Amino acid sequence: MTVSIELVPGRCEGHAVCEAIAPEVFQVDDDGMVQLLPGGDQDDATALAAVRSCPVAALRATS
Structure with a gap:
């Protein structure tokens, strides 16, 4: 199953x-907002763990 990570606007x-x-x-920019880096493996278990670890649920994994 392929998973895609989405940013929830305004929540970061x-x-x-x-x-x-x-x-x-992931990279947090100079304004303090998360950005998805091009070429990052969004299906990686570590990336999905990061999504689940967001304290304000600013990230969402969808299939």
């Missing part, structure tokens, strides 16, 4: 938990 508070867990997939 810049905690950077996702970036700490999966820096190859």
